[in-house]
Amino acid sequence: MNTSNRVHPLRSQAKVLLSSVFGPYAQDDEYGSRKINPMELYHNQVTRVQGPFSLRMFHRSFGLMLLQENMDAPCTLLDFPTLDRFTNEIQSHSYDIIGISSIIPNVGKVKKMCEMARKYLPNATIVVGGHIASMPDLHNIIDADYIVKGDGVSWFRRFLGQDENAPVRHPIVLSGFGGRILGVPLSRRNTAAILMPSVGCPVGCNFCSTSTLFGGKGKFINFYKTGDSLFSVMCQIEKSLKVRSFFVLDENFLLHQKRALRLLELMEQHNKSWSLYIFSSAQALKLYTTEQLVRLGISWVWMGLEGENSQYAKLKGIDTHSFVRDLQSHGIRVMGSTIIGLENHTPKNIDQVIDWAISHNTDFHQFMLYIPIPGTALYEQLLKEESILSEEECPIADIHGQYCFNYHHKHICEGQETEFLLRAFHRDFEINGPSIARMIRTMLRGWKRYKNHPNPCIRKRFEWGFKKSSVYYAGAVWAMKKWYRKNGPMLEKATSLLQDLYGELGWKARTMVSLLGRVMYFTMKREAEKLANGWVYEPSTIYEKNAKALKQ
């Protein structure tokens, strides 16, 4: 196994297969799939207890897509294969390089895929990357030729004899597929495109595996350094996919202030009323005025709240409650992210911890266990303290943050954390209600505030983001009202939200609402029954060849 980077003898004539790990994913099996860990980001760790209100959606393996886009070699991409489909591909084609990307819990699948690759294509070079590369003893577990940590684009360019410093080509792809809520498939029209300006986060929180993967504290990799280069790629994506919104896959997009402000300048010069959905620390958001955020089209923020009085510098001196309220009052939806099991959490104070988190009433709320992932400062610390559990005590496939600790917590006995985490999700759902209703409430606030704004870019954004779909939103709330007819507090919330929505609808649209609501109530009931009978969603396999591979 090598970690250094030679050049493949066939250079960019080498035939490459890139693959994600095999499914099905939402089941318990010997390779590391777990029912509790489906291939659906939101349902996995955000809306998991919200039943038919849960946002269901799959996301492509964007890292692999970025690699394929930047290869001059003939390259085939197999996303979400089954083991049979992967095996069939390597039995029936002669690849020179097989690249597999994975997270740590899927190490059993990578091991199996390497075995199959050795069996059917013994001369192929096997390259493994992604978060799994942070596992210190990975080379003893899997049979790969190269384990690549960090920036795979540069690595593959070197390996294929390409110019490592050439501008990065961006894949043109929507951020999600197979979207569904209330039992209704989501329209492609509202799906954002993916945008990857940078990877890594210089803040370097002690538990953060994405920051660690790209160098840790003080480090990041910019694919697009300037606002001009980013604007240019966004224009290309807008034209190809006819989108108006971008899901910005960048750990802390707003930290790069010069780039963001130049992007804002260009957006306004060219009348772009784009919406940006971003990940951001509170500290980075505070570098801007709310007016700048709104002009930049920030419409959705995924923000770490971590926990009351937590040690993290990114939250120092920030009143997160009033900050979240302020963002929402401008129509900016907030996805809060809270950690369960910080050092100071105990069975005695866990209810207070949960109550503090949910009192933010964010539109969505992610809860994750405090997990030391290899490579992070937290992992090193717990390793030194001899607190990390062995594989026998905690299988690798269970270290995904939604089930159990992989270490001895000072105050929380093994097994308690699973219930604490579920308690947090349930409490948030019971008190704050379905995320879809909270999101509609925030968008309505934004619409009321900005519908007559003198800046046409801002006006158009709210028109597109809210007004055009407002009758559907009202239909969803109508269905929700019926759903909660025996739950006083929720019924009150739904009734008041529906009244407010009616205030923004003409009489024609209002007549549509109850009709749509009836249909949605029916689809919700059907969805709830399906889920109660054990139905799970799996992504379909996607097979894509680049232009050079298509010619062969």
Ligand code: SF4
């Ligand atoms: S601010 Fe967020 S992305 Fe950055 S290191 Fe901390 S947790 Fe990771």
